[in-house]
Amino acid sequence: MTDVHVLHRWFDNKKSPILIFRMNTAGLLTCSFTFPPISRGKMIYFLRTAEVALTSANFRQNITLGEMSGNVLMDLNIMADEVIGPLLCNPENQRGWPKIVCNDMKRHIDELRSLMHQLKGEMASQVMLPMPTGVENIFQAEANFRESDGEDLDLHLKTNIEGAVIKWTQQIHDLMSEDSYIAFKRTKFPLPVADLDFYALRLKNLEGIYSQLRDPRVKRMASYLEATNSVYLECFKNLLTNVVAGVVECRDIFVYQRPLQYHFESFEGTDFMDAKPNIRPMFHCIGLLWGNSRYFCSVEKLIPLLREVCNLVIMQCSNSIDPPSLFQGEPDEQLLKLRKALTNLNHFIATYEMNRDKIETFFPPGITPVRWSFNFDRVFMRFNVYLKRLKMIESILEATVEILKLEKVEFCGLRGKIISVECMKVRYFIYICYMTPTMLKW
DSSP states (O other), rough: OOHHHHOOOOOOOTTOEEEEEEEOOOEEEESSSSOOOSSOEEEEEEESSSOOOOOOTTTHEEEEEEESSSSSHHHHHHHHIIIIHHHHOGGGGTTTTOOOHHHHHHHHHHHOOOOOOOOHHHTOOOOOOOOOTTTHHHHHHHHHHHTTTTSOOHHHHHHHHHHHHHHHHHHHHHHHHOOOTTTHHOOSSHHHHHHHHHHHHHHHHHHHHHHHSSSSHHHHHHHHHHTOOTTTTHHHHHHHHHHHHHHHHHHHHHHHHHHHHHHHHHHHTSOOOOHHHHHOOOOOHHHHHHHHOOOTTHHHHHHHHHHHHHHHHHHHHHHHHOOOGGGTSSSHHHHHHHHHHHOOOHHHHHHHHHHHHHHHGGGTTTTTTOOOOHHHHHHHHHHHHHHHHHHHHHHHHHHHHHHGGGGGGGOSSSTTHHHHHHHHHHHHHHHHHHHHHGGSOO
8 A cells, every 4th residue: 555545545534543654764754554563763643533534624623743753762751751640640630539549659650750760771871860759849848947947857758868869779789799790691702892891881870870969959868868867878978989989990990991992903903813913012001901000900800801802812813714614725724824823822822921920010110019810710711722622623634734645655565555555545534534524523
């Protein structure tokens, strides 16, 4: 059905309730009677309010116009704030309701608004602190409390503020308890950029929380808790202290981690066979991060980064040697390529050990050096397995190259022909094994 037919049918059919306009993937304006299952763009809808034929004279009275964005969560958030809340909390609509029902309805609406506010922040990868109900009255409530010498206490507002402080404490605790190991839960073999992104996002969230806590309303809330001798005042102070400490820590790590981004991108953009000169500067920069960052100088922060560097090296090496092609080309050529890769991998380990042994040179004068005192296998377990597997394949290729030389060998003497036939059988068997890479699990 074409768009013109849809339009005529909607105008002529009194029972068609809605007409939706949207842009399709080709950038053309289309219309339909139903909402699409998935839409990433804005939609305009015309809602028929009465089952009457539409004319140029009555369409304004019988049509409601509206729009919806491609972000359903944003629309739901607006609906909760501007439609559901005002509709259900309007005293005119609550006539005849018991007071307990009215209060319960208001509480549920506030919880819905708070939930939507948090979900909106999570969709934007930000932590949003939900404001307590009635926070718009905090200025007047504090003024009344001080003018009345503590007689005029808004107990309901105080309870809401204390409840908000509990929620904020939990949100901030969840954020602060995360560490860079979370990348290994999201991805099996994360790369070093995951560590950089973790601290960048953590800093963004903590600075956002700190900005929210500097809101004049929040300052008044703290003052109100202090004036009313609330037991949650100490909790609020600890919350603020933790946020400030977290911002300082993340800024320190973020500043000293930034130079690593260039080295990781340079290493990833270079073929592994030619990346040997990039390994030493990369480890040198990690050593400078360890020696100069006050807050990164912790084994539990360094281990995830080194594991991710190992993952990067393994990925680059695998891309360069192309495992499926190891058993398809000339054995001697593949052996040379594999040996060069092994040389770079051994250089990677040797560079790590060199920087580990001279770690004190990365610390500024007067600062007590902290050594890399962790178990080698905590970082290089996967790397060692990978290295052993390559060495096994190297031995297979070496044997293949030697066996294939039998093609040029001729035995003389009484048993020369028999021995030559047996050698050809061995050569044929090795050839079959070499040409069947599925016999080796990569």
